[in-house]
Amino acid sequence: LAKTTQPISMDSYEGQEVNITCSHNNIATNDYITWYQQFPSQGPRFIIQGYKTKVTNEVASLFIPADRKSSTLSLPRVSLSDTAVYYCLVGDGNAGNMLTFGGGTRLMVKP
């Protein structure tokens, strides 16, 4: 299973764009990249998933370079409510296969 490396923590201010980069040097051909968000005392919540290039949804964008050895989660104009832990996960796209969580990035958004 590909291991992921993320910064332990990041600080930002309301209204700024936040980019969290994840390294996954050993990503396999079949692997997808998935990001989850976790608030205190809650379960992880799916944010976005991608395989290559760029994916955008109503919450975030995911940028994946051609070599796929890293990915960047971009959160536009963060608010205080975006303070959470963000996890980058890598795993094949087959249903039922477990995802391996790394340590996550604790994002603190300040007023």
Place this chain on the structure above:
Amino acid sequence: GEEVAQTPKHLVRGEGQKAKLYCAPIKGHSYVFWYQQVLKNEFKFLISFQNENVFDETGMPKERFSAKCLPNSPCSLEIQATKLEDSAVYFCASSRLESGNTIYFGEGSWLTVV
């Protein structure tokens, strides 16, 4: 339902007592996963099911942990003879066959062993 429902939200057990946690996956989801989250955000995969069949149990400490997903019943995770190190949040998640490896988590069950 539209959410993964876990019960109880909180459970306190003395060392050596049994703990049993329940999970109702999202309706229509074929896969159920159990994860354990301890301090410092560390997640540990325990076991997964495809319907009522064990799919992957590589993370399961088999001596004291067991799990089931029976038809028409909530899935369950049971810990016999709990130990202090079993104190953690236990998350259940579910997914559809068509959604690849996107899984949806419940709110977790907080187990405290004293």
